[in-house]
Amino acid sequence: MWTFVIRSVLQRLVLLVVISILAHSVVHLAPGEPSQVDPSNPRLKPEDIARIREAFRLDEPIHLQYAYWIHDLFTGELKSFRDDQPVLPKIWRRFLNSLPLFVCATLIVWTLAFPTGIAAAVRRGRAFDRGSTFLAYAMISTPGFFLAYVLILWVVDTFNVPVIGMRTFGMDAGSPVNYWMDRLWHLVIPSAISALGGIAVLSRYVRSQMLEVVGQDYVRTARAKGVAEDAVIYRHALRNALLPFVTMFGFLIPGLIGGSVIFETIFAWPGLGRLGYDAILGRDFPVILTLNFIAAVLTLAGTLVSDVLYAVVDPRIRYD
């Protein structure tokens, strides 16, 4: 077991290096220049551009640029081209903004998907099952921004409350309870929208897992023994159906950094997705690369965690 973990970690470290080199080359070899050296700015003279390029080390050979990037990243001296802010604190602040959205959406997904999926499996082929199937697919079939706009217009027209942004403006006088409830309200709609797809996918998955398990011999045996239907479903079947979901916790980790550009743009939410998107548009190489690097670390950590969890919960899997 431990040798397996150590080997996996080492493999992933090698992978990380490969990924970072790949990402670095793609970003630097692609067309486009950081917006600071945008020559369409009539105020910039070629000498100024040369100086800025030098400060950004854009004229160094690419492998040296890579070395500088890695060096600066690990010494914490990496600065964004856009505003000269240190990259890591910049990403951290955005992460703190994205985090509540992620947590809230994940909670909604995981609490709603299980009862829906189980109920659909139990009532297989009946109206609830077909209704929930249809609804689930309707949710993942709508272009996200279409749904978001429709929902925003509806809420604003019907309830006459603000939904855009992280908080209401100009209400400084409120008590702390007011403040936090206001923050919570601004979370509800964006996280509900971003949870929709997750609910659909996960509840379908729960349903098919349950169906798979319900067909197994031991469940039939339990039924034959006259165990109450609820007990069959929730005690015998559910426990086994849950197994693969344990591993899914691993895959949650990379979601931490994958904020949605589209929802963050629509809801004016200053999260990671927009940070990355703006960085791509402005060719802010340090930010793009660092975000990519962190995403890779988290994904690899996620697959590691899920592999290990799988080994822990499923004794049939053995590792040499």
Add this chain to the structure above:
Amino acid sequence: MRIKRVLILAPLLLLAVLLQSYLWVPTYDRQARGNRARLRMYVDASIGDAQILNPVLSADSASSTINGQVFDTLLDFDENLELRGRLATEWEVREVAYLLVNPEKRFPDGSPVTGPALVERLRSALAAGNLPALEGVLTGVTLLPPESRSTSIALPATDAEGAPTSTEVAVEIDVPERVELRLSRVDQDLFERLAPVIGDAYAAGFPHERFVRVADAAQRPALQARLPELLPVEEHNPVIRFRLRPGVRFHDGHAFSAEDVAFTYRAIMDPKSLSPRTSDFEPIQAVEVLDPQNLRVVYKRLFSPAVYAWAYMGILPKHRLDAAAMRAEMDAKNLSEAARARFGLRDMPFNRAPVGTGPFRFVEWQTDELIHLRRFDDYWEGPPEYADYYFRIVPDLLTQEVEFRTGAIDAYGTLPYQVARYRDDPRYQSFSSLGFGYSYIGYNQRKPLFADPRVRRALGMAIDVDEIIQYILYGEGERVTGPYPKNTDWYDPDVEPLPYDPEGALRLLEEAGWRRNADGLLEKDGRIFEFNLITNNGNPIRRNILTIAQNAWRKIGIRCNTQLFEWAVFLTDFVNTGDFDALVLGWSMGLDPDLYQIFHSSQTAPQKLNFAGYASAEADELITRIRREYDRDEQVALTRALHRRVAQDQPYTFLFAQRSTQVLDEKIVIVRRDADGSERYEKIEPVKGGRIAFHFNRWRKLEHAPRF
């Protein structure tokens, strides 16, 4: 079953917790109407965040908006777009000129030129009225003794790999005797006017090599051609003298003085600052502080737009950013030696928490969410009416509009098709005004296809610009005929726009040798008339122009392919390299009349702004004269001549200047206070140039819509 109950209760509980928060949130009505504090707040919105809140370093429009509230400039523009004083109360432009004594030269009467003789003759000519144009202008003539100075000059070279680079060469200059001429105004023709005394071509044949020494003899030949630049025989030094406003304080209470202006200049020129504004201030030779209220800015050469730079540059507080402050910052951060060597203005925390002398002081900046400013009570012009200024970042235009309609944002810049809807809505006041920009179709004149001005004119005549204005801009635009903003004096209103005349276009093309072939396509020497028209994506108006131009040209037998590119790709791959046929773009112009970078033939190389490759000797001459002319009436005459020249050559098809329409809540008014303290309300009106926020410091929102 416990598990079952948990599974069903958990989501219900979660939803209940989430949804109950609705009850705590103020509805828009309560925020906007029942809340008096809201009336003292101004909430603006922008699709992009500011980059850096330091006027020396910023280049984006969001930063400029905030910097404009936090910092003051020495000058700005009044209701009629004339310069007016802000931190400076008075300013005067004078000139000091220098004339070297040319020992090789003889006066027109044949006697040799010497220093004392030159001064004597100049003085007597002036006294005798032989220099009428300089009467009352030339106020002093002095002979200066020889002096030595050392300097350096950048010469082109090649580096180890053969790539072009430059080397700095140190030179010693023994400046000979020279005459200092003091003028009460700048005169670019000064030395021509002195011809009765010094003769024509006075500067010719000056023995520069006798006065310039270079340590590295190998550089001598390369230096030869640059000698007149190092030691000009005739030199203009415009001088601006500023008298500063007394009693102005920064937000932290520190008094504002001439030292701060000098510091701001040094901060711009400091190479470590990487300031995008250096080219505006590069013509300055020295900023001299005379006393805390007075300073002199001496320029190296004639460059009339230079004074405008002071109208855009906010003044930094020296005490927050000078060497001592930087040292303190470096110590606080405990930086390594290497990091200290690189440390500069860009690394100061000031750039995210600025301190200026402006009407609002900085409070908070949440990146990509909001910037919060508060009224500065000691503002020299009296504090603004609004207590708080919020700048929200709402990147999506549709949600921005939703927020505006619900009252969570106070101002909204409409898209053309929304203008009518808001104009007719009694809840809003809307202002439509012509900005300083224009849109055009630019042709790459390096390509033989577009080298003939008749072809460019014909292409323009085939497009119905009025139709574009009517339907794409919903009437929110005006035709332009030339390169200057339409609402400035530089623009010549008498130039006629190109007529919409496809038949005439075809005749012109026929003159240029293009005939319709069997397929109805234009053909010349076996080649059909085909090219690519490109623009950047993300701009629906440009995209529509693309479609309309394509359609219009198809009708006269021209095959035009259209493509859209992402902005950065568009610039690097097409515009900067000059690798395109034709493009749709816009310029947003400044208020100065300088068009050197956009239309001068020296600016056609890759990476330069004359990417259309326009080259006209006549235009070049006009552009250079405009830059050197300090008299406004003269300038207007010159710019109008330039406008006519460019309109004749049609390097671009000039399309339109878009009107921008701002919508405000109807309850926002200008508050005037009478001597007895009572308030009067005035309706907001835009001033010249379409600036509605000119009286922003007097704006306030009322509880009820006022009647005027």
Add this chain to the structure above:
Amino acid sequence: MSAAPGHVVAEPAGGPLRASESPLQQAWRMLRRDRLAMAGLAVLALLAVAAGAGKVLTEWYVVFDPAAVRLPEKLRAPLSVADAERVAPEDLPALGIYLLGTDELGRDVFARMLQGSFVSLSIGFVAVGISVAIGILIGGLSGYYGNVKLGFITVDTLLMRFTDVMLSFPTFFLILTVVALLPPSIYNIMIVIGVTSWMGTARLVRGEFLSLREQDFVVAAQALGLPERRIIFRHMVPNAIAPVLVSATIGVASAILTESALSFLGFGVQPPDATWGNILADGRSFIFDAPWLFFVPGAAILVVVLAFNLLGEGLREALNPKLRSR
């Protein structure tokens, strides 16, 4: 690594199986009973007709001209009658009415939707084709030759680690980066979506191959000395194709959605090509002034993507023998 739960090909389950039926016929019978899936199939059949008609009627025999600009007739509501006085006769829409209204340049939205149906659908199919091809190749190699060593590393580890690398970039981010850097042609978008979405298929195929490799008929074929190519393509791929088909069906749906998301950010297919995604994205700014420009393409995408998803779900059920007819 994780062993996929054994996927059995022809386990006789309880219920009335007719001996004469091939597995395909069984699946079809199952599918026909699924009303949602059949509804999806019907919608898709209609869509196929529309796409074909779109190609023919907007490009070859121009009945509906999607490119005709009629500025005086901009933003007309659906079903409004064209004004013959303001429009040149050759620009009049077919039947003289704008079925779905006009956009801000007076182009016929119906004609553009028709043209877009072909483009959107081909983006979906080509992208999925690319992704399935790569997925089968990588998954198949990894599953069949998994134990072959290349130096110190097995083929399986190498390929699966490569899959991990691809998964490590947040997909949408990757697409954005690449699309921002490539010229925005319709082919590039197809390729980019395809090349960034094969990882799921590869894992699926690998899992199938791992279990198929142990099956009797494969072992027997190997014992008989059949060429590997034949074993792989005649025996294993057909048996592994069912789950791939399901994921491909759903993949088309998500490719159409991805294209519309890219259009939202301005990186989708660029004019003059119309896709449902860019019609929707351009229409959003007119939501108050010309709502049909937003709701027509939005609803169309919803219906079609839903149809693909429901059909995919139906196929999953029909092709999964373990769940059959209980």
